Amino acid sequence: xxxxxxxxxxxxxxxxxxxxxxxxxxxxxxxxxxxxxxxxxxxxxxxxxxxxxxxxxxxxxxxxxxxxxxxxxxxxxxxxxxxxxxxxxxxxxxxxxxxxxxxxxxxxxxxxxxxxxxxxxxxxxxxxxxxxxxxxxxxxxxxxxxxxxxxxxxxxxxxxxxxxxxxxxxxxxxxxxxxxxxxxxxxxxxxxxxxxxxxxxxxxxxxxxxxxxxxxxxxxxxxxxxxxxxxxxxxxxxxxxxxxxxxxxxxxxxxxxxxxxxxxxxxxxxxxxxxxxxxxxxxxxxxxxxxxxxxxxxxxxxxxxxxxxxxxxxxxxxxxxxxxxxxxxxxxxxxxxxxxxxxxxxxxxxxxxxxxxxxxxxxxxxxxxxxxxxxxxxxxxxx
Amino acid sequence: xxxxxxxxxxxxxxxxxxxxxxxxxxxxxxxxxxxxxxxxxxxxxxxxxxxxxxxxxxxxxxxxxxxxxxxxxxxxxxxxxxxxxxxxxxxxxxxxxxxxxxxxxxxxxxxxxxxxxxxxxxxxxxxxxxxxxxxxxxxxxxxxxxxxxxxxxxxxxxxxxxxxxxxxxxxxxxxxxxxxxxxxxxxxxxxxxxxxxxxxxxxxxxxxxxxxxxxxxxxxxxxxxxxxxxxxxxxxxxxxxxxxxxxxxxxxxxxxxxxxxxxxxxxxxxxxxxxxxxxxxxxxxxxxxxxxxxxxxxxxxxxxxxxxxxxxxxxxxxxxxxxxxxxxxxxxxxxxxxxxxxxxxxxxxxxxxxxxxxxxxxxxxxxxxxxxxxxxxxxxxxxxxxxxxxxxxxxxxxxxxxxxxxxxxxxxxxxxxxxxxxxxxxxxxxxxxxxxxxxxxxxxxxxxxxxxxxxxxxxxxxxxxxxxxxxxxxxxxxxxxxxxxxxxxxxxxxxxxxxxxxxxxxxxxxxxxxxxxxxxxxxxxx
Ligand code: SF4
Ligand code: SF4
Numbered sequence: 072x073x074x075x076x077x078x079x080x081x082x083x084x085x086x087x088x089x090x091x092x093x094x095x096x097x098x099x100x101x102x103x104x105x106x107x108x109x110x111x112x113x114x115x116x117x118x119x120x121x122x123x124x125x126x127x128x129x130x131x132x133x134x135x136x137x138x139x140x141x142x143x144x145x146x147x148x149x150x151x152x153x154x155x156x157x158x159x160x161x162x163x164x165x166x167x168x169x170x171x172x173x174x175x176x177x178x179x180x181x182x183x184x185x186x187x188x189x190x191x192x193x194x195x196x197x198x199x200x201x202x203x204x205x206x207x208x209x210x211x212x213x214x215x216x217x218x219x220x221x222x223x224x225x226x227x228x229x230x231x232x233x234x235x236x237x238x239x240x241x242x243x244x245x246x247x248x249x250x251x252x253x254x255x256x257x258x259x260x261x262x263x264x265x266x267x268x269x270x271x272x273x274x275x276x277x278x279x280x281x282x283x284x285x286x287x288x289x290x291x292x293x294x295x296x297x298x299x300x301x302x303x304x305x306x307x308x309x310x311x312x313x314x315x316x317x318x319x320x321x322x323x324x325x326x327x328x329x330x331x332x333x334x335x336x337x338x339x340x341x342x343x344x345x346x347x348x349x350x351x352x353x354x355x356x357x358x359x360x361x362x363x364x365x366x367x368x369x370x371x372x373x374x375x376x377x378x379x380x381x382x383x384x385x386x387x388x389x390x391x392x393x394x395x396x397x398x399x400x401x402x403x404x405x406x407x408x409x410x411x412x413x414x415x416x417x418x419x420x421x422x423x424x425x426x427x428x429x430x431x432x433x434x435x436x437x438x439x440x441x442x443x444x445x446x447x448x449x450x451x452x453x454x
Numbered sequence: 455x456x457x458x459x460x461x462x463x464x465x466x467x468x469x470x471x472x473x474x475x476x477x478x479x480x481x482x483x484x485x486x487x488x489x490x491x492x493x494x495x496x497x498x499x500x501x502x503x504x505x506x507x508x509x510x511x512x513x514x515x516x517x518x519x520x521x522x523x524x525x526x527x528x529x530x531x532x533x534x535x536x537x538x539x540x541x542x543x544x545x546x547x548x549x550x551x552x553x554x555x556x557x558x559x560x561x562x563x564x565x566x567x568x569x570x571x572x573x574x575x576x577x578x579x580x581x582x583x584x585x586x587x588x589x590x591x592x593x594x595x596x597x598x599x600x601x602x603x604x605x606x607x608x609x610x611x612x613x614x615x616x617x618x619x620x621x622x623x624x625x626x627x628x629x630x631x632x633x634x635x636x637x638x639x640x641x642x643x644x645x646x647x648x649x650x651x652x653x654x655x656x657x658x659x660x661x662x663x664x665x666x667x668x669x670x671x672x673x674x675x676x677x678x679x680x681x682x683x684x685x686x687x688x689x690x691x692x693x694x695x696x697x698x699x700x701x702x703x704x705x706x707x708x709x710x711x712x713x714x715x716x717x718x719x720x721x722x723x724x725x726x727x728x729x730x731x732x733x734x735x736x737x738x739x740x741x742x743x744x745x746x747x748x749x750x751x752x753x754x755x756x757x758x759x760x761x762x763x764x765x766x767x768x769x770x771x772x773x774x775x776x777x778x779x780x781x782x783x784x785x786x787x788x789x790x791x792x793x794x795x796x797x798x799x800x801x802x803x804x805x806x807x808x809x810x811x812x813x814x815x816x817x818x819x820x821x822x823x824x825x826x827x828x829x830x831x832x833x834x835x836x837x838x839x840x841x842x843x844x845x846x847x848x849x850x851x852x853x854x855x856x857x858x859x860x861x862x863x864x865x866x867x868x869x870x871x872x873x874x875x876x877x878x879x880x881x882x883x884x885x886x887x888x889x890x891x892x893x894x895x896x897x898x899x900x901x902x903x904x905x906x907x908x909x910x911x912x913x914x915x916x917x918x919x920x921x922x923x924x925x926x927x928x929x930x931x932x933x934x935x936x937x938x939x940x941x942x943x944x945x946x947x948x949x950x951x952x953x954x955x956x957x958x959x960x961x962x963x964x965x966x967x968x969x970x971x972x973x974x975x976x977x978x979x980x
Contacts, residue, residue, distance in 0.1 A: 286602070287601045287602035287946075289598065289602060289945055289946035289947045289952060289956075289959075290947065290952035290953075290956060291956075291958060292955070292956035292957055292958030292959065293951075293952060293953070293954060293955045293956035296847060296955055296956075296957075297955075299847070300847050300850050300852060300853075301623075301850075324624075325624040325625070325626075326626075326627075326629075327625065327627065328627070328632065331627065340611050340613060341613055341615045342611070350633070350634075353634060354633075354634045357625055357634055357636060357638055358625055359951075360617045360621055360638060360641060361621045361622060361623075361624065361625050361636070361638070361853070362625070363949075363951030363952075363954070364951065364954070364955070366949055366951055366952050368946075368947050368948060368949055368952035369598075369602050369946045369947065369952075370602050370603065370946075387948075388605075388610060388611075388948060390602075390603060
């Protein structure tokens with residue numbers, strides 16, 4: 072019943088479980104930089120993954136095609152590409168198509184054929200949906216009806232690269248050393264109940280939103296049922312997917328600011344709310360009353376990114392690690408502090424964000440150092 | 455009126471009494487169900503048991519200087535057993551054996567016999583004893599191992615708090631100020647998702663009502679007045695009160711609606727779907743009459759339907775009339791019996807504007823109901839709650855209502871499984887009475903409850919001390935709440951809302967595929 076469409080879940084489990092390493096870095100001036108440090112950092116957390124999945128999201132990736140949706144598609148069968156391209160040609164204007172360049176010698180497991188397409192949706196006269204929604208619909212169509220094709224990246228001027236292997240090897244395979252971006256996130260996967268599948272690696276992507284995630288949501292069942300009520304079909308059966316859809320619903324469709332969204336996914340305890348001034352208390356109480364089914368319960372750390380913004384968040388009792396650090400205009404987020412220090416030994420500040428307290432970095436907004444109150448085990452590093 | 459048609463279950467003994475010649479007495483063929491044995495060596499002739507037995511099963515035989523028994527009258531309430539200071543009393547199954555017969559069981563034979571002697575509708579009390587499949591017993595709960603940690607509720611916060619009331623799909627903020635624009639419909643907070651089910655004053659004694667109200671206040675939850683009004687001395691517990699508006703409209707007046715936290719329209723009840731509450735005149739004491747606003751000693755018979763609700767739009771009008779009458783300050787609940795199409799009905803009720811829907815399953819209890827109705831009408835609450843939750847989600851309107859499940863909840867595991875199936879909270883009635891001494895003797899309809907629960911007899915009522923009774927009820931809720939926290943923690947969840955409707959934490963054992971599909975659960979091991 073479940074998992075028929077999902078090669079990542081070949082035993083048909085209700086969901087796929089994994090643990091992970093996460094890393095993210097943002098230059099708040101928007102300057103693009105090479106991902107060498109990112110590869111080094113995520114490789115330093117090698118033991119947190121087991122070779123069954125690694126991946127990267129890069130923002131500011133395709134400045135020459137910045138106005139087109141960049142679709143990264145993997146093909147796992149002989150007919151998949153021709154079938155998919157036939158569909159693309161009907162429903163999209165394809166401005167450029169090419170195989171994603173790879174280094175064949177890299178240590179990854181049985182890579183599929185991967186292409187990228189720079190497209191805009193074609194619209195019928197009568198079409199009322201916004202471009203973004205059209206693109207989502209059509210990608211869902213490919214992913215659910217063409218069995219051996221999978222669109223795993225669909226934003227503009229950004230891209231996801233992922234596969235089965237250790238993250239550093241996946242970076243090598245996709246020749247990521249040749250790209251520049253102003254925001255990078257990285258993920259190393261340690262799945263427990265799947266042998267791994269290229270499409271099942273992280274980051275998870277929908278339009279320009281990406282999520283990398285470490286943890287296992289005990290609330291998955293109800294998060295998923297709630298999202299289904301709003302038309303989200305959770306085909307991958309991963310926690311990351313429900314986290315991404317929840318964020319999409321809250322931020323894109325319900326128009327909530329990221330800070331407020333974080334309070335839905337990881338709300339304060341009822342008792343904590345009672346200590347707050349009336350206005351704040353009312354807002355938080357209302358959010359939790361209305362969005363209780365979207366509380367992500369159980370251990371998680373996520374790094375969420377979209378254009379211009381990177382957000383780190385842990386569950387409200389902080390059952391998964393997250394270290395944050397600032398150096399000049401750079402914001403670093405990582406599962407382990409050591410990985411940050413490896414690539415940037417002199418930091419202005421390193422801290423462990425409190426459970427449920429988001430760390431938000433924005434382009435054009437210099438990183439504010441966190442106040443003492445919102446920091447656990449804070450230590451100021453003197454230069 | 456009803457008394458002439460009802461078959462008293464306990465008076466066969468009188469049938470043997472010599473009757474006047476013009477009316478030949480019909481001898482009763484009924485055998486006693488229980489044997490009361492009083493061990494002579496232990497008995498100190500204190501006659502305490504005789505005093506305690508309100509069913510006329512014990513008397514003191516002066517001539518023999520011993521306690522005599524009229525075993526036909528014994529209902530196995532255990533009042534005498536508990537109160538005998540020397541533990542001299544045993545109540546045993548009466549050792550009359552029938553020849554084995556799977557179809558014509560002793561109960562079937564006795565029911566036919568009783569009706570042959572009375573020609574009436576057989577009455578009974580409490581919930582069905584027919585052993586309908588209990589799906590709670592076929593659902594296993596999950597626990598965290600390795601890939602996510604379990605949470606220790608003794609060391610970490612664990613939240614059971616629940617808000618009952620209609621919620622919108624989304625929260626809207628003011629784009630300029632970032633302030634809250636959404637105004638929620640009225641919400642009522644409970645600290646534990648266990649509420650006391652409707653038990654009317656009249657069906658139960660005033661002391662029981664008071665104990666329920668006080669226990670609800672002590673534990674931060676709600677009690678339900680049932681359909682007999684609310685005695686003014688309990689108005690101070692209004693914050694913890696759900697008031698019912700039933701087909702008889704007993705005790706409904708503006709102040710009654712105003713003091714409550716929630717108003718519940720009672721359409722049906724799990725123990726007797728499709729028929730109204732019946733309170734025999736003998737139970738309508740002066741105080742009950744005053745509270746219900748009817749003359750003392752008259753039968754209080756609620757009509758089967760609400761005569762102003764013959765369709766869903768009529769229900770909608772009553773919902774809005776009650777909201778209007780209370781200035782939209784409190785949620786309105788609609789309680790129905792779980793029946794074949796209750797999922798579709800629930801959807802209609804949600805669309806009719808109710809804030810809460812209470813579903814009461816086939817194992818739900820009653821003070822008095824025709825036995826044939828109690829044992830055959832309705833469906834199990836597990837199926838009803840699962841299908842209602844699923845239907846409301848399919849229609850995208852689950853947020854609009856809170857769901858309360860009722861009907862035979864025995865322990866905290868039943869409660870937590872109901873929440874996992876999709877209930878927001880549960881009602882408990884029988885379990886609360888058991889906490890106060892009830893032994894499920896099913897004699898409530900006689901009004902002679904020896905535990906002072908389902909009676910308005912002044913002397914029997916005094917057997918419940920509201921101080922002690924409230925404490926026992928609060929203890930029960932606290933115990934269950936602690937256990938629920940333990941189970942949540944084991945599942946790696948620290949807020950109840952993350953379990954609500956989260957059926958992945960349930961697995962079935964021994965169910966057919968179709969049963970599992972209706973419950974929306976996977977087979978264990980799958
Ligand atoms: S009816 Fe109750 S009190 Fe009376 S003899 Fe039987 S068990 Fe004892
Ligand atoms: S409430 Fe009283 S009469 Fe009714 S079953 Fe319980 S003990 Fe028996």
